[in-house]
Amino acid sequence: MTGRRRPSRGGERREPWLLLGLAGLALAYVAVPLLALLQRAPWRDLGALVRRPVVIDALALSLTTALAATAACLLVGVPLAWVLARSRLPGRSLARALVTLPMVLPPVVGGAALLLAFGRRGLLGGPVYEATGLLLPFSAWGVVAANAFVALPFLVLTVEAGLRAGDQRLEEAAATLGASRWTVFRRITLAQAAPSILAGGVLCWARALGEFGATVTFAGNLQGRTQTMPLAVFLAMESDREAAIALSLVLIAVSLAVLVPLRDRWLPG
Amino acid sequence: MLRAGMDLTLGELHLDVDLEVADGEVAALIGPNGAGKTTALRAIAGLHPLDGGRIEVDGEVLDDPAAGVFVAPARRPVGFVFQDYLLFPRLSALDNVAFGLRCRGWGRAAARSEAGRWLARLGLADQAGKRPRALSGGQAQRVALARALITDPRLLLLDEPLAALDAARRPQVRSELRRHLATFDGGRLLVTHDPVDALVLADRLLVLEGGRITQVGSPAAVAARPASPYVAELIGVNLLQGRASGERTVRLASGAELVVADPLPGPDVALALRPQAVALHRHRPEGSPRNCWWATVEDLEARRDRVRVSLAGPVTLVAEVTPAAVAELGLVAGARVWASVKAVDLSAYPV
Numbered sequence A: 001m002t003g004r005r006r007p008s009r010g011g012e013r014r015e016p017w018l019l020l021g022l023a024g025l026a027l028a029y030v031a032v033p034l035l036a037l038l039q040r041a042p043w044r045d046l047g048a049l050v051r052r053p054v055v056i057d058a059l060a061l062s063l064t065t066a067l068a069a070t071a072a073c074l075l076v077g078v079p080l081a082w083v084l085a086r087s088r089l090p091g092r093s094l095a096r097a098l099v100t101l102p103m104v105l106p107p108v109v110g111g112a113a114l115l116l117a118f119g120r121r122g123l124l125g126g127p128v129y130e131a132t133g134l135l136l137p138f139s140a141w142g143v144v145a146a147n148a149f150v151a152l153p154f155l156v157l158t159v160e161a162g163l164r165a166g167d168q169r170l171e172e173a174a175a176t177l178g179a180s181r182w183t184v185f186r187r188i189t190l191a192q193a194a195p196s197i198l199a200g201g202v203l204c205w206a207r208a209l210g211e212f213g214a215t216v217t218f219a220g221n222l223q224g225r226t227q228t229m230p231l232a233v234f235l236a237m238e239s240d241r242e243a244a245i246a247l248s249l250v251l252i253a254v255s256l257a258v259l260v261p262l263r264d265r266w267l268p269g
Numbered sequence B: 001m002l003r004a005g006m007d008l009t010l011g012e013l014h015l016d017v018d019l020e021v022a023d024g025e026v027a028a029l030i031g032p033n034g035a036g037k038t039t040a041l042r043a044i045a046g047l048h049p050l051d052g053g054r055i056e057v058d059g060e061v062l063d064d065p066a067a068g069v070f071v072a073p074a075r076r077p078v079g080f081v082f083q084d085y086l087l088f089p090r091l092s093a094l095d096n097v098a099f100g101l102r103c104r105g106w107g108r109a110a111a112r113s114e115a116g117r118w119l120a121r122l123g124l125a126d127q128a129g130k131r132p133r134a135l136s137g138g139q140a141q142r143v144a145l146a147r148a149l150i151t152d153p154r155l156l157l158l159d160e161p162l163a164a165l166d167a168a169r170r171p172q173v174r175s176e177l178r179r180h181l182a183t184f185d186g187g188r189l190l191v192t193h194d195p196v197d198a199l200v201l202a203d204r205l206l207v208l209e210g211g212r213i214t215q216v217g218s219p220a221a222v223a224a225r226p227a228s229p230y231v232a233e234l235i236g237v238n239l240l241q242g243r244a245s246g247e248r249t250v251r252l253a254s255g256a257e258l259v260v261a262d263p264l265p266g267p268d269v270a271l272a273l274r275p276q277a278v279a280l281h282r283h284r285p286e287g288s289p290r291n292c293w294w295a296t297v298e299d300l301e302a303r304r305d306r307v308r309v310s311l312a313g314p315v316t317l318v319a320e321v322t323p324a325a326v327a328e329l330g331l332v333a334g335a336r337v338w339a340s341v342k343a344v345d346l347s348a349y350p351v
Helices: A017-039 A043-050 A053-086 A092-104 A107-118 A125-132 A140-165 A168-176 A181-209 A213-218 A229-239 A241-265 B037-045 B093-103 B108-121 B137-149 B170-182 B195-201 B219-224 B229-234 B323-329
Strands: B002-010 B013-021 B026-030 B052-057 B060-064 B078-081 B155-159 B187-192 B204-209 B212-217 B238-244 B249-252 B257-259 B268-273 B279-281 B291-303 B306-312 B317-321 B336-341 B347-350
Touching (some): A053 A092, A053 A229, A053 A241, A107 A125, A107 A140, A107 A213, A140 A213, A168 A181, A181 A241, A229 A241, B013 B037, B013 B187, B013 B212, B026 B037, B037 B078, B037 B187, B093 B137, B137 B170, B170 B195, B170 B347, B187 B195, B195 B219, B195 B347, B204 B219, B219 B238, B279 B317, B306 B323
Parallel strands (some): B026 B187, B078 B155
Antiparallel strands (some): B052 B060, B238 B268, B249 B257, B268 B347, B279 B336, B291 B306
16 A cells, blocks of 8 residues: 555556557447447437337347346256366266357357257257147247357356356365255355356346347247347348437447446456 | 274375274374375265275264265264365354254254354354454354354364464464363364374374374373374474463473463463473583473483483473483483473463
8 A cells, every 4th residue: 555655656557558559449449339329329319219119129029038048048057057067977078069159150050050950840849849839930939049049158158167166165064064965056056156147147148138140040030029129220220220220229228237237246357 | 983994095195094083082183294184084074985994983884885885974973174164155154053954954043043052152142143254263263163063963073273373373272172172072083284283182193194094192192202203303292281380380290390481371281392402411500491300311212313312200201312412411211310491492382
């Protein structure tokens, strides 16, 4: 503390100019397109634009499907992360590569693959349709499925890192106190991984909210049923640029409202 | 009553140990780093399965690979106080202590009120709501002790119970721990690499070196007749028990009085003294040493470049001198010499 009060002499406390310059460049690269969007925004008509049924439908669908996809990813992704981090089962590195795949795969390819698996004539979708008449593609559930497919790796990798960072000796301490393996998982492992589960959930949700390629391929683009915000923006760019900008602003506002408070509290840095 | 014959390999370490701890007894496993002390404790708690051998507590077999028996850690009647205590960071002290009861199906309210009684018993009633991070090292140790004892184990294991404390706090926490250990009537086995901890806390020492027990005996016996160079160097200190008879004076059972440099820490004390710090003289020395007595040489034992001299008299202890001094003083069994010790070389510990 005393060092801070001393007048600064020399440059050892100052950040290197090169780093500052490059960091500024990165920030500007994100900020400039956003500014362009704001500058072209139809502020006067914004209220009316945002209240159009097409916008409200898309926003409601985006928020609910992204939330549902996040819930589904949490339900199966946390156990998968635990298996990857803790178990000694063979084939874990293969499983990890498989989980990471949707991150690097073009989403359109993911959507096509989903269609081949769960479509009307798909590997699993065919028999299910024959037996029950239920169809996943081109429904709101299809949007959830597409979202979950691309967003799952963000949750699994974050939670796996959190589980690895946890102190496993606390689990041993709980075991010596009489805790069953399930109690240890619930009260010690999950409690320790809670910040990473939240962070992973937020990343997962954010990825699901912005999903386009897999959704349009697997679920289509039907207003009120499968047309999410990104699809509505894409469509509007062709026909009604002002509406597209208004939609984009809404999407940005919603994302910031969720990410900013959580980023400060939970994400590292 | 613990009976353990343990055979297990973990990386470089091959542990091959037979040991017993009776009810009411405090045994200390002492040895250098990497000797396998913690591994032995973990095997007894079920955190490392044995490769061979057998562990039983009060006749109940907990691990016996040949017979296909392995009782999970959660089902062993064994309490474990870990190094660094490993309190659950997100739970209050009270809920840490209540944890074991909750695992046994107690309701929240009943578990908490029992945990509160344990905290009060260990003088921590006003710390109940605190998170572990807000506790001092000594308080955290007592919470860990309460957490382990509340489940009513038949054996208590303590891994380096004082290693997490800074040097200034150790003597007081050590004597508190000794007092609290005395209230538990099962067997107690503690691991330490600190001879003073072992000497003050334990009734019996088990010296573990390279995965094997090399010596077993009371602290006084092990200190007097160390079986290996390691024991001689680390544990081969003289340990004298006595009562304070003045601010800086200790009266031993023999009636002899020794003067120490600093005010005594309590009414009952143990004095530790390195054998090298005992000086031997043909005539009564003049000048500073105030602790000076006429002693009889009982035995001589050559150890590398030193000779350990066992002395009888008002103060029974071991001196370590050079072979040249032995010749010069004419030390043989039965010889009489003056022994002296400086007050600053006597370290007093509360008991």
